Amino acid sequence: MEPFTPFTAPACALDLANIDTDQLIPARFMKEPRSVGYDNFLLYDLRFDENGELKADFPLNEDLNQSCKTILARRNFGAGSSREAAVYCLVDYGVRCVIAPSFGDIFSSNSVNNGLLPAIVSESDCDLLFDAMEGEIKNLSVDLEQQSISIGELSVSFDIRPVWKKKLVNGWDDIDLTMQEEKEISNFQQAYFSRFDWLFNSEDRK
């Protein structure tokens, strides 16, 4: 995974709470292989009408050349299902950071595993950011090292778990990290298997 570096890029404000994963990607698109580009499905039923035409009044549709790297939203973003496809949509679109007062837990860890920053801001800072965006697509800067977000004169700080910050900044992948713990794991296994012997009897499997 690529390390997360500071950037300034267009951002889009979605003034909605509870943007759940079913809205981020409706279930019917999830049969598709990743190679088709999941950005096509992002927020599909909010962005497109029944005829597949872009809805004029949906803010993200003003991002004509798909240049937004940040999305600002209200509380409980990414609640619901564990579908990592919700993150693939954002990442394939080019989004590197979502800002909201709170996130679904599974969505957050999925995000970090795909290099997407879930930045938590206070409700009042969220209001300030929405005001500063004025309902338009505007340049916004994100600095993970400093944990700060700025639009023009306004600068606010955000929260992120230290371990997630570390992973994002370094572009680390969990599987590589865990493979280094091989010895610990095998020691653990031995002790575990003898303590919980009933879990590994032959009845357990056909």
Next chain:
Amino acid sequence: MKRPQTLFDKVWQAHEITRDETGQSLLWVDRHFVHEGSFHAFAKLAERDLKVAHPEQTWGIADHYVPTRSRSLDDVSDKIASVIRLLQDNTKKHDIELIGLDSVHQGIVHVVGPELGLTQPGLLMVCGDSHTATHGALGAIAFGIGASEVAHVLATQTIWQTKPKQLRITFEGDLPLGVTAKDMALHWISQYGADAARGCAIEYAGKAVRDLSVEGRMTLCNLSIEAGGRIGMIAPDKKTIDFCSSRERSPKDEALVHAQTYWNELKTDVGAAFDREIVIDASQIAPTVTWGVSPEEALPIDAHCPDPKEIDEPNKARQIKDSLAYMGLSDGQAIEDITIDRVFIGSCTNSRIEDLRSAAEVLKGRKSLVPGIVSPGSTQIKTQAENEGLDQIFIDAGLDWVESGCSMCVGMNGDLVASGERCASTSNRNFKGRQGPGSRTHLMSPAMVSWAAVHGKLADIRTFKREGEN
């Protein structure tokens, strides 16, 4: 003296391999379920040429995409058939046991695990599905994970997690007649919000929880994620231990004795600390339904929808207005005046035998005014229901009795609610478009869905009980 521990602490500790300097723990995984949607994770393994570390601790279950009108892949679209085939191929390639379409054990993963005895107290279980918390009803730590994490578990049989905060929800007293585990969940989420348990492992406790059947407890734990909590647990008691001792894959003989000794130790010590406590008077819970597009937008059946004009806080008022508009409801409309177009009885929340019995009890000798489908949680439950004659009650009422799967809970297999249609559903999510683009979902208990079917509109199950009495 040993510091008092919670049930969650004990199970967590037993699985902790190591902890890094940031406080993350590497945890051992006892049971890992994969389903059709796990193809992204298998693709990640293939990219890196990795093997599955412990296929004997991994099970494949076909549920999300399976057809419910047939058991043959010839009857479904190519795309759906191909995701089911991918699961068959990936499990075969990695030597993982598959509980597939043609298995007598097939069903929804969160129904099948406990039913087969794969779910046991004290285990750590994961699945690429957010309703994995269901298994916590038996005293396991069970949580949903994303595809990257699924790949990680496949490759290492472990997972990195930061220990969550702990929330205890105590339901004191007795539930009124007609009020179920589903109502308990919708009630508390509506009171505290759809993100009330964010970052938390929940332990459900109290008399009303102990009085629930094992099935009811699964319903309660299942809905933990609808409050933002990845984990919901209930300490094992005699009911749990009886349930877990008699399953096809339960430990046997001497192994069972060992297991039971351990299971009996699994409870929260007196004096153990929680980060947060919520206490709820169960006797005050009414039959509850959702009116909006988030599980927190729920109210007692005899209430009225909110009126945004009466809400002072502008953000909140806007949210309510938006939800009412999507749902096609008017400001302050009486919930009992909401007419429905369709019903769905199924999903990992409410499709166990007890749920089907309670839905059938209401429909017996009556007709449904709307179409609908009943999809049992597993093929075994389907057989059992047929042996009890429940299928005939549903069919006589005019509903479709179909095969087991996720079905209309998520519509991935094509069992959809049409745009603009309103469905009374026993499932767990009323999100916009959850049951199909433009679909409108009202969540409630199985008996309430049946009662709504009989009236063609949402109806108070307490009136059914009264009629039954005289």
